[in-house]
Amino acid sequence: MPRHQLRLDASSPTIIVPITARDVTELDQSAAASAAAPAGAAAEWRVDLFTPFTDGGGGDPAQAVAALERLAGLLPNTPILATFRTTAEGGSAEIAADSYAALIDALAASGLAAAVDVEYRHPQADRAIAAAHRHGVPVVASNHDFDATPPTEEIVARLEAMETAGADVAKIAVMPRSAADVVTLLDATERRYRQARIPLITMSMGALGAVTRIGGGAFGSAATFATVGAASAPGQLPADGVRAALDLLHRGR
Template identity: 45%
Template sequence: MGFVQQISGTMPAIAVPLTAKTAPELIAQAKAVCASPAAIAEWRVDAWPDVPLAVGQTVAAALHAANKQLLLTCRTQAQGGAFVGAVSDYGALYRRLLAISPDAVDIEAHWPVAARKALVALVHEAGAAVVASAHDFTATPTLAAGQQQLTAQAAWADVVKLATMPQTPADTLTLLALSAWAKKALPCPAIVIGMGALGQLTRVATGAFASALTFATLGAASAPGQLSVQAIVGIQEG
């Protein structure tokens, strides 16, 4: 099953972040995903950008042998991650790691169009899906602005993602409304996430308000407000 199909079910697919900075820890995190009900591992390569390729290959092989999907994400500092560098460095990291055959690659939407297009082409040539992502730690757009933003991202990606840090309950309701709109209006799956305690409703929402994917932990979290895989499964299974 391809990545897009994997996250197109009625329930949000569960993705667990891999955040380790050493080979034994990283491989242990991957194995924990293999033994869990999560369908996807999101490898946050910004945590360890000079990871040896052989380690990446071991991680990918373990996940694929267990029928889990691998989403590769290099999150920049401005978007809540650890990566500092030019778009050429960001692209070089992905170019190197495409050799491990990820199922999907996260590309931040803010990059200049030409650089972004080149990266999208590279990811598609490697047979992986593109997740267009955007994060805002201070503000949540209005519903109309969020719709515009996701529509623009959907024009160049296979999956769209918006994560914001709600400052008020109304912000969380806007994200839920955006998620419900995206399900009906967009041609591709949409991941819509509220970070922090106020956003947790978006991580557990099912049915009409469900995000295509929800990030949950087996230990280390990669963003504020993430719940455990066990908690999400409990809610999804009722």
């Protein structure tokens, strides 16, 4: 079982701060910066950006667990979402399919991650989800489209498919090419929110979609990614500013 829970509620969206460290030194620096994040924030550690996985060696789950142990020690009160983002989903490293599932298994088995990210279209997604659940660790199923915004029905279908696959949270991020695309993402979020039995995290990326990172909760998105340091995706906003905006939007709710 994880040491912390990742509590998600669209009525009061959680801020998740990305940690994009390449090595132990940067991990320490990022943790120090994240410690200054707004109260109640969670952290997402991007394992695919860590040097053991970007140097072409394929990575070793034991190295990832050791780094997670260090990070958890530096952030004792912060829930950590452990994420390995493959290149197919916009990440910075690639590992063999079996190794991906083994990594998710090891991160979940450590008990240090509040949740693990599993790309729902990955060929080993079913195995990775099952492994996380064996250890009592929730799964954030994810999908990213850095080129476009799919139609409303397709976004809804993907979020539904994640829930059907056993995810505990369904997440999708898309790239808008127009203001209408931003509306499409919000419309899809609201439609799925009415039917979903699990929390949703949705966002429209880039400057055009920044409004969804602040106002997504009104449409059913239970978390937003905001920076204390380096961003991990286009359009992420500073955490302090996001906190202030969320406090204004959700005052009295």
